[in-house]
Amino acid sequence: MAEVKLIGVWKKFEDVVAVRDINLEVRDGEFVILLGPSGCGKTTTLRMISGLEEPTKGKIYIGEKLVADSEKGIFIPPKDRDIAMVFQSYALYPHMTVYDNIAFPLKLRKIPKQEIDERVREVAEMLGLTELLKRKPRELSGGQRQRVALGRAIVRRPQVFLMDEPLSNLDAKLRVRMRAELKKLQRQLGVTTIYVTHDQVEAMTMGDKIAVMNNGALHQVGTPTEIYNKPANMFVAGFIGSPPMNFLEATVSEDGFVDFGAFRLKLLDDMFELIQEEGYVGKSVIFGIRPEDIYDALFAQVKVPGENMAKVFVDIIENLGGEKIVHLKADDLMFIAKFPPESLVKEGQEIDIVFDMKKIHIFDKTTQKVVL
Ligand code: ATP
Numbered sequence: 469m470a471e472v473k474l475i476g477v478w479k480k481f482e483d484v485v486a487v488r489d490i491n492l493e494v495r496d497g498e499f500v501i502l503l504g505p506s507g508c509g510k511t512t513t514l515r516m517i518s519g520l521e522e523p524t525k526g527k528i529y530i531g532e533k534l535v536a537d538s539e540k541g542i543f544i545p546p547k548d549r550d551i552a553m554v555f556q557s558y559a560l561y562p563h564m565t566v567y568d569n570i571a572f573p574l575k576l577r578k579i580p581k582q583e584i585d586e587r588v589r590e591v592a593e594m595l596g597l598t599e600l601l602k603r604k605p606r607e608l609s610g611g612q613r614q615r616v617a618l619g620r621a622i623v624r625r626p627q628v629f630l631m632d633e634p635l636s637n638l639d640a641k642l643r644v645r646m647r648a649e650l651k652k653l654q655r656q657l658g659v660t661t662i663y664v665t666h667d668q669v670e671a672m673t674m675g676d677k678i679a680v681m682n683n684g685a686l687h688q689v690g691t692p693t694e695i696y697n698k699p700a701n702m703f704v705a706g707f708i709g710s711p712p713m714n715f716l717e718a719t720v721s722e723d724g725f726v727d728f729g730a731f732r733l734k735l736l737d738d739m740f741e742l743i744q745e746e747g748y749v750g751k752s753v754i755f756g757i758r759p760e761d762i763y764d765a766l767f768a769q770v771k772v773p774g775e776n777m778a779k780v781f782v783d784i785i786e787n788l789g790g791e792k793i794v795h796l797k798a799d800d801l802m803f804i805a806k807f808p809p810e811s812l813v814k815e816g817q818e819i820d821i822v823f824d825m826k827k828i829h830i831f832d833k834t835t836q837k838v839v840l
Contacts, residue, residue: 470531477526
């Protein structure tokens with residue numbers, strides 16, 4: 469087991485900056501998710517950690533070992549980094565049995581036959597593959613193949629697992645199951661794991677920490693709860709959560725309200741103090757609130773007329789069974805709320821809604837960074 473450290477890491481492909489100045493510390497035994505939209509540089513970052521790609525600039529440590537340093541010209545190849553990778557495509561050898569696929573990395577390392585046999589059987593047991601050891605990959609389901617690919621990584625007992633969207637070829641139901649299995653397995657083995665995905669649910673459910681990337685840069689690193697509740701900027705706030713956070717332009721008034729034109733909401737005292745200190749009074753800001761933090765007034769616990777309530781029109785309702793996604797309108801403002809299935813609101817109706825003012829966010833309009 470080992471920690472992984474990236475210090476000021478950059479990767480340029482001719483004129484494309486794929487990764488810019490990434491600093492990341494993954495602790496021993498930690499499960500860290502690299503999360504971000506397509507093309508944000510996740511895979512390139514993982515490939516640099518694995519040694520499949522050389523950083524243009526910066527240093528990478530795996531454990532105590534400096535495996536890449538652009539200044540000193542150090543670049544250790546993948547086979548000497550003591551890592552194991554699992555990819556989206558399982559990359560199994562089609563002509564080999566499950567047993568031989570799992571045993572392969574050990575055979576390459578010339579480990580004695582007896583030990584290979586013990587280790588393959590132990591891993592097969594752990595992954596529920598014992599009955600399938602004699603089969604060829606084509607005789608397996610997608611989930612079983614992915615388990616064989618995991619087995620091949622685990623059997624080596626590496627210091628670090630690197631995984632690139634390993635579940636994305638599985639159907640939705642199997643993905644949910646494998647998500648839980650993989651998380652359990654990682655805890656059991658305690659091996660430092662770096663896992664790339666663009667799926668926010670995967671990131672929220674599996675990661676000890678999430679590192680959110682966009683445009684080659686790292687925007688925030690934190691626990692799933694931190695990332696969800698205290699996003700550092702509008703990108704992170706908007707990327708996590710479904711439906712995403714509402715962003716509404718507003719002005720902060722001198723008497724402590726956020727003014728949207730169509731209605732006003734009173735800021736909590738400590739929030740207003742902070743906004744005053746930061747110099748945002750009288751200025752235009754971006755107000756952020758998650759759909760689940762806007763309530764149908766009939767179901768709200770704390771409603772204070774004139775302070776946290778507003779009258780709005782119900783535009784569209786999407787009934788998902790377990791919840792209702794309600795599109796609301798007030799003059800030009802449009803936003804989304806998530807109501808419980810019992811809510812009786814109807815399209816075209818005027819209703820009262822309540823904002824949970826403890827859960828709001830204020831962002832700087834220019835920098836898009838969080839103010840509170
Ligand atoms: P995805 O989720 O789609 O795989 P990603 O976040 O993993 O995306 P990367 O594959 O790391 O993103 O790519 C980051 C950027 O670098 C993209 O703009 C991509 O086009 C570019 N890029 C990646 N590899 C190369 C390469 N070998 N040559 C040139 N450009 C590349």
